[in-house]
Structures are given as structure tokens and as C-alpha cells.
Amino acid sequence: MQKKQYSMKWKVIGVLLLCWLIPFSFLIAVMGIYMATNHSDMTAMSYQSQLDFNNRICVERLNRAVADSRQVSYDGDILSIRKQYQQGIIGYDTAQKRYTEYLASKFQHSDTVSSVILWFEEGDPASFGSSTYSERSNGSYQQIRNYWNRDHEAVAGLAETLDTSVGFLVRDNTLYLIRNLMDNHYEAQGVLVFCINQPYCFNSISQYPMQDGACVWVNEEEPLLCPSQEREEWEKRYDDMGETSYQWIGGQLCVTDTRAGDSYRLYSAMMIKKNVTMFPFNGYPYVVCGLVISLILMLYAVLWVFRREVTRPVETLSDGMRHIEQGELGYRIEEKMYNSEFLYLTDAVNRMSDHLKQQFHKIYQEEIALREARIMALQSHINPHFLNNTMEIINWEARLEGNVKVSRMIEALSTVMDAAMDRRKRPEVRLAEEMGYVNAYLYIMKERLGKRLTVELKVPEELMDCPVPRLILQPVIENAIEHGIVPNGSGTVTIRGYHDGQYLFLETLNDGGLTDEDRQRIARLLDLNYNTSQEPAGNMGIANVNQRLHILFGSPCGLTMEEEEGKVTARLTIPWRME
Numbered sequence: 045m046q047k048k049q050y051s052m053k054w055k056v057i058g059v060l061l062l063c064w065l066i067p068f069s070f071l072i073a074v075m076g077i078y079m080a081t082n083h084s085d086m087t088a089m090s091y092q093s094q095l096d097f098n099n100r101i102c103v104e105r106l107n108r109a110v111a112d113s114r115q116v117s118y119d120g121d122i123l124s125i126r127k128q129y130q131q132g133i134i135g136y137d138t139a140q141k142r143y144t145e146y147l148a149s150k151f152q153h154s155d156t157v158s159s160v161i162l163w164f165e166e167g168d169p170a171s172f173g174s175s176t177y178s179e180r181s182n183g184s185y186q187q188i189r190n191y192w193n194r195d196h197e198a199v200a201g202l203a204e205t206l207d208t209s210v211g212f213l214v215r216d217n218t219l220y221l222i223r224n225l226m227d228n229h230y231e232a233q234g235v236l237v238f239c240i241n242q243p244y245c246f247n248s249i250s251q252y253p254m255q256d257g258a259c260v261w262v263n264e265e266e267p268l269l270c271p272s273q274e275r276e277e278w279e280k281r282y283d284d285m286g287e288t289s290y291q292w293i294g295g296q297l298c299v300t301d302t303r304a305g306d307s308y309r310l311y312s313a314m315m316i317k318k319n320v321t322m323f324p325f326n327g328y329p330y331v332v333c334g335l336v337i338s339l340i341l342m343l344y345a346v347l348w349v350f351r352r353e354v355t356r357p358v359e360t361l362s363d364g365m366r367h368i369e370q371g372e373l374g375y376r377i378e379e380k381m382y383n384s385e386f387l388y389l390t391d392a393v394n395r396m397s398d399h400l401k402q403q404f405h406k407i408y409q410e411e412i413a414l415r416e417a418r419i420m421a422l423q424s425h426i427n428p429h430f431l432n433n434t435m436e437i438i439n440w441e442a443r444l445e446g447n448v449k450v451s452r453m454i455e456a457l458s459t460v461m462d463a464a465m466d467r468r469k470r471p472e473v474r475l476a477e478e479m480g481y482v483n484a485y486l487y488i489m490k491e492r493l494g495k496r497l498t499v500e501l502k503v504p505e506e507l508m509d510c511p512v513p514r515l516i517l518q519p520v521i522e523n524a525i526e527h528g529i530v531p532n533g534s535g536t537v538t539i540r541g542y543h544d545g546q547y548l549f550l551e552t553l554n555d556g557g558l559t560d561e562d563r564q565r566i567a568r569l570l571d572l573n574y575n576t577s578q579e580p581a582g583n584m585g586i587a588n589v590n591q592r593l594h595i596l597f598g599s600p601c602g603l604t605m606e607e608e609e610g611k612v613t614a615r616l617t618i619p620w621r622m623e
Contacts, residue, residue, distance in 0.1 A: 084292065087297070087321055088290040088292075088297055088299065089290070091254070091290070091297060091299050091314075091316050091321075092289045092290050092299040092300075092301065094252070094254075095249070095299045095300070095301045095312060095314050096301045096303075097248075098248040098249045098252060098312075099248075099249070099301045099302075099303045099310060099312050100303060101248040102245055102246050102248055102249060102260070102310060102312070103303050103304075103305045103310050105155075105156055105244065105245040106156070106240070106245055106262075106305055106306075106308070106310065107305055107306045108156050109156040109157055109221055109238055109240060109245070110210050110221065110305070110306040110307060110308075111306070112150070112151070112154070112156070112157065112238075113210060113221060113223040113236055113238060114210075114223070115150075116150065116223075116225070116236055117223060117224075117225050117226065117236070121146055122143065122146060122162065122225060122234065122236075123225060123227055123233055123234075125139055125142045125143060125146070126139070126164065126233060126234065140174055143162055143173075143174035144174045144175075144176060147160050147162060147174060147175070147176040148176045151176055151178055152176055152177075152178055152179075153178060153180050154178045154180070154181060154241075155178075155180065155181060155241065155244050156181070156240065156241055156244060156245055157178060157181060157183075157221075157238045157239065157240065157241060158177060158178055158181040158182055158183035158187060158239050158240070158241040159175065159176070159177035159178070159183040159184070159187045159188050159191075159238075159239040160175060160176050160177070160236070160237070160238055160239070161173065161174075161175045161188060161191055161192075161236075161237040161239075162174045162175065162234060162235070162236055162237075163234060163235055163237075164233060164234040164235075165232060165233065165234065165235070173234075175188045178241070181241035181244060182241065182243070183239070183241075187239060190218075191220075191237070191239065194215065194216065195213075195215040195216075195218070195220065198213060198215060199213060199215075199220055199222055199235070199237055200235070202222055203222050203224055203232075203235045206222060206223070206224055207224065207230075207232075208224065208226055208230065209307055210222070210223050210306070210307040210308065211223075212262045212263055212265055212308055213265065214262070214265040214266040214267075214268060217268065217272065218239060219239070219240040219242055219262060219265075219268060220237055220238065220239060220240070221237070221238040221240055222235065222236070222237055222238075223235070223236045224236075242268060242269070246260055246268065246269060249269065249312055249314060250269050252314070254316055254317055254320050255314045255315060255316060255317070256296070256315045256316065256317040256318070257270065257274075257314070257315040258270070258312065258313065258314040258315070259274075259275075259278040259282075259312070259313050259314075260310060260311065260312045260313075261282075261310070261311040261312075262308055262309075262310060263308050263309055267279060278313060281293070281298060281313065282300060282311070282313050285298070285300055288300075289301065293315075295318065296315055296316065296317075296318050296321075297315070297316040297321050298313060298314070298315050298316075299313070299314055299316065300312065300313045300314075301313075353383060357381055357383075357386035357389075357390075358386075360377055360379045360390075361377065361386070361389060361390065361393060364376075364377040364393055364397075365393065368393075368396075368397050368400065373397060373400050373401035373404050374397055374398060374400075374401035375397050376394045376397060376398075377390050377393055377394060437488070437491060437492050470514060471513060471514065471596070472511040472512060472513055472514060473511070473512065473514045474508060474509055474510070474511060474512075475503070475507055475508050475509070475510050475511075475512050475541070475548075476508035476509070478512050478514065478515070478516065478517055479501075479503060479508070479517075481515060481517070481518060482517050482518060482521060482539070485518050485521065485522070486499050486521070489525055493525075493529065493530070493534075495534075496529070496533060496534035496535075497525065497529055497534070497535070497537065498534075498535070498536040498537070499536070499537050499538075499539070500536060500537070500538040500539070500540075501539050501540075502538065502539065502540035502541070503539060503540060503541040503550075504541065504542070507541050507542075507543065507548065509622050510543070510548050510618075510620060510621060510622060511621055512548070512550075512618055513592055513593065513596060513618070516550075516589055516592065516593070516616060516618075517539075517550060517552070517616070519585030519586060519588060519589050520552050520585070520586060520589060520603070520614045520616065521537065521539065521552055522585055523585050523586050523614070524537050524552050524553075524554040524556075524612070524614065525537060525554070527556060527562075528554030528555060528556025528612055529554060529555070529556065531556065532555065532556055535554055535555035535556065536554070536555055537552065537553070537554050538551075538552070538553040538554075538611075539551070539552055539553075540553070543620045544620070545620060546619075546620055547600075547601070547617050547618065547619060547620050548617075548618045548619070548620045549615055549616065549617060549618075550615070550616040550618070551613055551614065551615045551616075552613070552614045553611045553612065553613050553614075554611065554612050555610070555611060556612050557607065557610065557612065558607045558612055566586070566605050569586055569587040569590075570586065570587065570590050570602075570603060570604070570605070572590070572591065572594055574587070586603055586605070586614070589603050589616070590602050590603040593616065593617070593618065597618065597619055600617060601617045601618060601619065602616075602617060603615070603616055603617075604617070
């Protein structure tokens with residue numbers, strides 16, 4: 045395996061950097077050790093104090109939600125509506141409406157609560173209860189549906205154990221606050237459930253810009269804020285720290301805090317971003333700056349000289365060689381060189397480029413002449429039987445009928461012979477002109493075969509300006525008539541055209557079928573390496589057409605023949621262009 049080679053520029057830069065990298069790295073390491081041993085505790089305590097402050101904000105907002113739930117229990121409006129319903133003073137619909145209006149007046153614009161659900165102990169809770177949500181806190185009806193479908197049984201089980209206290213429950217990253225509504229005899233009449241707006245209550249922790257991950261716990265419930273797949277890792281991290289308020293884990297600072305709230309306790313943990321725990325290096329900044337400035341100045345001086353004398357000339361020579369490699373023969377390097385070695389190399393490259401251009405031009409002219417000779421040779425193989433048959437028909441018609449038909453035959457023959465002789469030596473013509481040759485040929489063949497030959501032309505007008513090789517369709521149509529229509533006595537020849545934006549397709553279809561012998565003959569004639577000199581003159585047409593298209597345009601242009609649905613299709617593929 046060949047060893048990878050690097051440029052001269054990078055080798056010199058590597059040597060210079062290495063001479064400075066070892067002492068500079070040693071100095072940085074000493075500085076890092078100093079900072080880690082003297083400032084890590086101070087930094088950790090600073091972020092732990094910040095977490096304590098953030099935790100205090102979270103507790104204040106959760107306390108507000110607890111106070112709101114206590115107020116609902118103390119003012120007695122809900123239990124009063126409940127009592128009127130039980131005594132028959134108001135009906136079910138009226139009670140439901142008053143419950144909803146009361147909850148909406150209290151919580152529809154709440155910041156701490158996103159939705160509120162009220163239900164009573166007797167009967168089906170979902171059939172006699174009420175709810176509302178705060179659009180301000182991203183509450184929604186779907187949130188309430190999720191409660192009834194997913195979380196109600198767990199909430200009801202916790203409510204049975206609460207008595208007059210407040211409970212918290214975490215279900216699928218949703219935090220619920222639950223309070224029983226007690227009557228004067230301290231008997232639970234209903235349950236009030238708050239879905240806490242976590243983005244508001246915990247945003248002092250979740251949105252803290254210096255954290256790289258955070259997690260909170262309310263009482264002993266499941267953790268919040270952190271992704272579900274990381275919860276076990278956070279719980280283990282919190283348990284491992286124990287009474288310690290911070291710990292360095294894999295070079296990253298983790299701080300924790302706990303704070304008592306109104307009838308609950310809030311625990312929190314936060315990972316600090318590594319890039320913000322970089323400690324100040326007192327006393328050494330000037331030393332480091334001096335070393336860096338010295339290194340930069342020295343590197344600049346060396347690299348400036350190296351670039352002017354070596355790198356730039358090498359790049360210029362390489363760029364010139366790329367131009368020549370991409371086919372820009374005769375390309376000259378004009379940039380000034382500052383030393384004799386590269387001046388000599390530049391002159392040598394320029395002389396080589398001029399010589400290659402001259403040689404290539406000579407070879408190109410020879411190749412063009414050879415290709416034109418081959419094309420002209422292929423175009424000259426027009427079936428002489430066609431001219432003989434045409435003259436025979438004209439002679440026959442001249443003897444049996446009047447001059448009008450003879451005149452038309454002569455005009456058609458003149459058109460075809462003009463195309464064959466090509467006095468203006470044009471390798472390509474517009475498709476419209478080519479179709480003129482085709483129509484002249486088809487007129488002659490219709491006169492020859494009469495009603496036995498039916499022709500259908502399906503070539504759209506939009507294709508008529510596309511350039512095509514001269515006399516490219518006539519041999520294919522002649523083959524379709526001679527091998528498909530004449531042996532069967534009668535038939536239809538269809539000529540159609542279309543394009544796909546890249547290629548023009550001209551297809552000739554006839555009613556004849558293909559035998560195994562026909563398929564072998566077609567495969568042989570369309571083989572570009574096959575020597576057609578051994579074939580009878582009547583078989584040369586399709587071979588010449590295929591060879592002409594390949595010589596002019598290359599693959600995938602050419603002629604293909606296949607049998608589809610009882611018809612033989614000959615397809616010409618030509619580049620799609622518009623004059």
C-alpha cells in the first residue's frame with residue numbers, strides 16, 4: 045500500500061508547530077492543574093447558589109398553585125352548588141354550567157395551572173364533574189381527555205389517602221396536584237385536580253442558559269424535565285451524591301439542591317456546561333499572550349517567505365497542469381517567479397502546453413477527416429434495387445396511364461435522388477425536410493403497392509425543427525415495407541415521433557412478425573463489430589443507419605428493433621436539439 049504524501053507547506057508548518065507545541069502544552073497543563081485545584085470549589089459553590097435561587101423561584105410558583113387549590117376548598121362555592129343540586133334546587137345542566145363558570149373565573153388565565161378537573165365521589169366521576177383549561181398556560185381539551193383516559197384511576201387512588209392534605213402525582217411527564225374538597229364534617233365530597241404548567245413553574249431551571257441538562261423531583265415522584273430514557277441515570281446520580289451539594293462527573297459539574305414547599309418538598313439537579321466552567325487563570329494571562337504573540341509573529345515571517353518562494357510557485361504550476369489535464373491545451377502560466385528554479389519549470393510547462401496543442405490539433409483534423417469519410421461511405425450504400433424498382437414503375441405507368449401520374453412519380457423520385465446525392469453536403473437536416481424525403485418515398489411505394497399499403501403518420505409539428513442525420517428514416521421505412529408488408533401481401537406502416545427532453549425517438553411500426561431467423565439477422569446487422577461486407581445489398585440499410593448514429597452521437601443513440609403486440613418496431617434514438 046502506497047504511503048500517503050503530504051504537501052511541502054504542511055510539513056514545514058508541522059515542524060514549526062511541533063517545536064513550540066511541546067513547551068506550550070506543558071505550560072497549559074501546569075496552568076490547568078493550578079486552576080482545577082484552587083478554583084473548582086469556588087466555581088461549584090457559585091453554581092450551587094444559583095441553583096438554590098432558581099429552586100426558590102420554582103417553589104414560590106408551586107406554592108401559588110397549592111394556595112389556589114386551598115382557596116377553592118375554603119370559599120365553599122363548589123360545595124354550595126353541589127348541595128343545591130342534591131336538594132333539587134337546581135338541575136344537572138345548571139350545576140354543570142355553574143361549576144364550569146366558577147373554574148373558568150378562577151383558572152382560565154392562570155400561569156401556574158394549564159387545566160383543572162373537578163369530579164365527585166359518588167357515581168361515575170366523568171359523568172358528573174367539570175373542567176376548564178388555560179390557553180395562557182398551553183392548556184387544551186386534549187390534555188383533559190388524556191387525564192380521563194390515562195391518569196384518572198391513579199389520581200383517584202392517591203386522593204383516597206390524602207384526607208385534607210395536598211398530593212402530587214407524576215404520570216407520563218405530567219405533574220398533577222390533587223386536593224379533596226371537604227365539607228363541614230371533614231368528609232370528602234369531591235376531588236380537585238390541577239395539571240401544573242411545568243414550563244412556567246420550572247423555567248428558572250429548565251431555561252437557565254448555563255445548564256446542559258436538569259431534572260426535578262416533587263416529593264418522591266418520578267423525575268421531571270429530563271428525557272424519559274435518562275431518568276434512571278439522573279436518579280442514580282442524585283442518590284450517589286448523597287449529602288454533597290455538587291460533584292464533578294467526567295469533567296462536568298453537577299449541582300443539587302432541595303427545598304421545602306407548602307406540603308411538599310422539591311429536589312433538583314443540574315449539569316453545568318463544560319465551556320462555562322473554565323476557571324480564570326490569575327497571574328498567567330500575560331505570559332500566555334506573550335507566548336502566543338511570539339509564536340504568531342515567527343510563524344508569519346517563516347510562512348510568508350515560504351509561500352512567496354515555494355508554496356505559491358508550486359500552486360501555480362499545479363493549477364496550470366490541472367488546466368492542461370482538463371483539456372485546455374495551449375494554456376500558459378503568466379505569473380512571475382522569484383527564483384531561477386521555478387522560472388525554468390514555468391517555461392518548460394508553457395512549451396509543453398504549446399506542443400501538446402499543436403499535436404492534438406493535427407490528430408483532431410485527421411480524425412475529423414476519417415470520420416467524414418466513414419459517414420460518406422455509409423451514406424452511399426443506398427439500395428440500388430429501390431432505384432431500379434422505381435424506374436420500372438415509372439416506365440410501366442408511362443405506358444398504361446396519362447402524364448399526371450408519371451409527373452408525380454418523377455417528382456417524388458427527384459426528391460429522393462436529391463436527398464441521396466446531397467449536393468450541398470449537409471450531414472444533418474431539419475426533421476421537416478427529412479419527412480419531405482419520407483413522404484416522397486412513401487408516395488412511390490403507394491403507387492407500387494396500391495391499396496395493399498396503408499401509412500399512418502404521427503409526428504407532431506413541435507418536432508419538425510429538431511436536426512437529424514440526412515436520409516436516416518428512409519432505409520428503416522424501406523426495411524419495414526420490404527420485410528413486413530410485401531411478404532404478407534398488405535399491411536400498415538406507422539411512423540411516429542416523440543421526445544423526453546434529452547432524446548428524440550422516431551419509431552416505424554409494421555404488421556409483420558419476426559421469426560427466429562429474422563431475430564438472428566437483426567442482431568447480427570445491429571452489431572457494431574460485425575463486418576457487413578458479407579451481407580446482401582438488401583440487408584445493408586438498417587446496419588448503415590445504426591452505424592451512422594453511433595459514429596455521429598455515440599451511445600445510447602442508434603437503432604433498435606423489437607416485436608411488441610404483434611408489430612415490429614424500429615426505434616431511432618437521436619439527441620433532442622432545437623434549431
